[in-house]
Amino acid sequence: MQKFNTLKSIPAYMPIVNIDTDMIIPKQFLKTIKRTGLGKNLFFEMRYDNDGKEIREFILNNEPFNNSKILIAGNNFGCGSSREHAPWALLDFGITCVISSSYADIFYSNCFKNGILPIILEEEKIKELSEYSNRKEEIFINLNEQKIIYGNNELIFNIDPFKKKCLLEGLDDIALSLEKSKKMDSFEKELKEKKPWIFND
Amino acid sequence: MPNTLYDKIWNDHLVDQQDDGTSLLFVDRHLIHEVTSPQAFEGLRKSSRKVRHPNLTLAVVDHNIPTTDRSKGIDDADSRIQIETLDKNCNEFGVQLFGVNDKRQGIVHIVGPEQGFTQPGTVIVCGDSHTATHGAFGSLAFGIGTSEVEHVLATQTLVQKKAKNFRVNVNGKLAIGVTSKDVILQIIGKIGTAGGTGYVIEYAGSLISDLSVENRMTICNMTIEGGARAGLIQPDQKIFDYLKGRPMSPKNENWDKALKYWKTLKTDFDAKFDKEINLTAEDIVPMVTWGTSPQDVAPIDGKVPNPKNETDIDKRNSIDRSLQYMGLKPDIALKDIKIDTVFIGSCTNGRIEDLREAAQILKNKKKAAHVHAMVVPGSGLVKEQAEQEGLDKIFINSGFEWREPGCSMCLAMNADKLKPEERCASTSNRNFEGRQGRGGRTHLVSPGMAAAAAIAGNLDDVRKYQN
Numbered sequence: 001m002q003k004f005n006t007l008k009s010i011p012a013y014m015p016i017v018n019i020d021t022d023m024i025i026p027k028q029f030l031k032t033i034k035r036t037g038l039g040k041n042l043f044f045e046m047r048y049d050n051d052g053k054e055i056r057e058f059i060l061n062n063e064p065f066n067n068s069k070i071l072i073a074g075n076n077f078g079c080g081s082s083r084e085h086a087p088w089a090l091l092d093f094g095i096t097c098v099i100s101s102s103y104a105d106i107f108y109s110n111c112f113k114n115g116i117l118p119i120i121l122e123e124e125k126i127k128e129l130s131e132y133s134n135r136k137e138e139i140f141i142n143l144n145e146q147k148i149i150y151g152n153n154e155l156i157f158n159i160d161p162f163k164k165k166c167l168l169e170g171l172d173d174i175a176l177s178l179e180k181s182k183k184m185d186s187f188e189k190e191l192k193e194k195k196p197w198i199f200n201d
Numbered sequence: 202m203p204n205t206l207y208d209k210i211w212n213d214h215l216v217d218q219q220d221d222g223t224s225l226l227f228v229d230r231h232l233i234h235e236v237t238s239p240q241a242f243e244g245l246r247k248s249s250r251k252v253r254h255p256n257l258t259l260a261v262v263d264h265n266i267p268t269t270d271r272s273k274g275i276d277d278a279d280s281r282i283q284i285e286t287l288d289k290n291c292n293e294f295g296v297q298l299f300g301v302n303d304k305r306q307g308i309v310h311i312v313g314p315e316q317g318f319t320q321p322g323t324v325i326v327c328g329d330s331h332t333a334t335h336g337a338f339g340s341l342a343f344g345i346g347t348s349e350v351e352h353v354l355a356t357q358t359l360v361q362k363k364a365k366n367f368r369v370n371v372n373g374k375l376a377i378g379v380t381s382k383d384v385i386l387q388i389i390g391k392i393g394t395a396g397g398t399g400y401v402i403e404y405a406g407s408l409i410s411d412l413s414v415e416n417r418m419t420i421c422n423m424t425i426e427g428g429a430r431a432g433l434i435q436p437d438q439k440i441f442d443y444l445k446g447r448p449m450s451p452k453n454e455n456w457d458k459a460l461k462y463w464k465t466l467k468t469d470f471d472a473k474f475d476k477e478i479n480l481t482a483e484d485i486v487p488m489v490t491w492g493t494s495p496q497d498v499a500p501i502d503g504k505v506p507n508p509k510n511e512t513d514i515d516k517r518n519s520i521d522r523s524l525q526y527m528g529l530k531p532d533i534a535l536k537d538i539k540i541d542t543v544f545i546g547s548c549t550n551g552r553i554e555d556l557r558e559a560a561q562i563l564k565n566k567k568k569a570a571h572v573h574a575m576v577v578p579g580s581g582l583v584k585e586q587a588e589q590e591g592l593d594k595i596f597i598n599s600g601f602e603w604r605e606p607g608c609s610m611c612l613a614m615n616a617d618k619l620k621p622e623e624r625c626a627s628t629s630n631r632n633f634e635g636r637q638g639r640g641g642r643t644h645l646v647s648p649g650m651a652a653a654a655a656i657a658g659n660l661d662d663v664r665k666y667q668n
Contacts, residue, residue: 015518016519016522017515017516017519018394018395018494018519020494020631020633022612022631022633022634022635022636023633023634023635026635026639027612027613027614028614030236030237030264030614031236031265031277031279031280031282031283031614032279032283033239033240033243033282033283033286034240034243035240035347045634045635045639050621050639074515075395075515076394076395076398076428079394079395079428080330080425080631080633081329081330081612081631082237082328082329082330082344082345082346083236083237083346084237084240084328084346084347084348087346102395102398103398104395104398104428105364105398105399105428105429105430106330106343106344106345106346106425106430109346109349110346110348110349113346113348113349114348160221160223160362161221162219162221162223173348173352173360174248174250174351174352174355174356176360177225177352177355177356177358177360178355178356180216180217180225181356183216183217183225184216184225184227184356184357184358187216187227188227188357191227195458195459195462196455196458197320197451197455197456197458197459198229198257198323199254199256199257200256200449200451200455
């Protein structure tokens with residue numbers, strides 16, 4: 001997984017609440033057997049008209065937001081389906097940080113598996129940061145210091161320490177878990193005695 | 202310390218716990234399907250890893266599959282590749298698959314319980330957010346992403362942090378024509394689409410115990426629409442009777458041992474919940490959604506809301522956006538909304554009892570001429586059972602199409618989709634923008650309400666149509 005350290009970008013602001021994963025990447029693009037190539041279809045229905053032409057008013061179709069690495073959005077971002085295609089599409093587009101006041105649980109955890117930092121801030125701070133999108137000014141994110149620097153201001157955000165470590169170091173979850181294989185073995189041995197029906201042996 | 206059912210299942214599956222609470226949880230049952238698994242198997246292959254316990258994993262094809270005649274193969278190349286890839290992966294890694302031509306094929310959350318793969322007290326995961334369905338059996342069941350699918354395949358465990366406890370009590374009796382679908386829509390309307398975020402919900406109360414196993418599944422199924430990853434119900438004799446003798450249920454001596462354990466699966470009477478709400482069943486009426494979020498719900502005799510009455514600006518904008526997408530004017534009666542399509546099916550309402558409920562309303566009646574109506578049974582076995590009961594004839598005589606099993610128009614990944622601005626009364630679970638097809642407009646309802654809408658040609662009150 002790609003490491004996340006610091007990031008500087010003009011954020012793109014989408015003032016919509018409950019952006020669901022169907023909006024982020026509609027189902028017709030879930031037929032892929034790859035993780036890559038979804039960026040061009042990110043927010044497909046908001047981004048293209050029925051003839052496949054870019055819709056001018058949609059923020060990500062416009063300079064400089066077509067190069068934004070940071071997306072600011074309304075609350076409950078990523079609700080709905082568990083599709084990891086949603087963070088894959090964001091990543092493939094180039095977005096590696098999302099800022100919202102809340103996320104759906106599955107989407108939130110999917111971000112961390114893909115090197116995307118989902119930051120949770122109060123609504124008031126979201127509004128402040130959205131001004132930088134409106135003014136097309138960069139903001140700066142430092143994960144290690146858990147800091148967002150914007151203009152002459154800065155704010156601290158909270159993040160689970162273990163998730164932070166995994167992002168900073170780009171750690172492979174499975175390899176980490178497999179280090180505990182002795183514990184797994186003994187758990188399973190005990191399980192076979194306690195609940196023999198689980199393994200159907 | 203007193204514990205909730207969720208606490209107990211959680212504690213019973215802890216392989217490891219770090220000081221910060223990050224835990225490694227054993228997974229008893231893993232369901233996979235063609236859409237969210239290919240990248241996971243690819244990951245295993247790249248890192249030369251195996252599936253740790255192929256016999257704890259069950260694969261089905263459901264999301265992508267056509268619901269028309271499949272004997273001549275699948276036309277759509279991408280769908281075909283995805284389905285073939287699952288076949289290939291299951292072969293290579295030794296996982297049991299209910300493929301396209303298997304009678305047991307169907308929607309993953311219908312197949313699991315049907316086969317007895319779903320069992321009380323287990324941790325069940327699947328790369329699909331409606332995995333919560335299995336919580337009806339008193340299991341901890343939730344949806345995961347593809348990276349997590351790979352993690353479970355490789356380790357039979359999952360990295361998790363514990364959620365908080367939320368109890369929803371529903372007491373009393375439902376009136377005729379009111380179903381568990383109306384109960385869960387009412388709950389979502391009350392708590393909101395993010396109301397359960399960070400929680401596991403336990404459904405309790407006299408109404409929940411009175412519900413059939415399948416009706417409980419409908420409630421747990423839509424838990425994710427209220428933001429909670431998992432919803433569960435204390436298992437009881439109905440659950441044990443349902444599971445007895447199913448192909449993958451414990452047998453003989455193991456059955457006795459399992460049953461003894463299952464009977465211990467209860468929330469302690471003095472357990473503490475972080476959040477709790479109460480509903481009275483008698484207050485619940487047939488519900489319908491008017492907007493583009495499952496929380497946009499109203500009683501069938503209600504009206505489309507007026508954004509002007511909303512003081513919160515974000516909410517007002519959200520209602521505005523929904524009504525524009527849905528092509529609805531504020532303050533019109535919901536019963537005046539004309540529909541084009543009726544879809545009966547999905548992991549929410551594609552089981553035999555759902556089909557019986559709809560058929561009961563449709564018996565000796567015709568759908569409105571302008572309505573296109575289809576029934577997609579949740580599995581091959583549901584289809585077979587329905588045909589034995591003659592339900593297929595009732596649907597066909599009413600003018601419905603009788604299809605092959607799959608997810609179908611619930612998410613419209615196959616050819617079953619709405620056209621732009623087409624309006625559908627649907628027994629599925631999501632009314633998101635574009636969910637059933639680009640520009641398509643979805644009204645979520647119970648199977649009986651879907652049948653009533655088919656007859657009337659507009660949204661209507663099922664209570665008028667009781668046979």
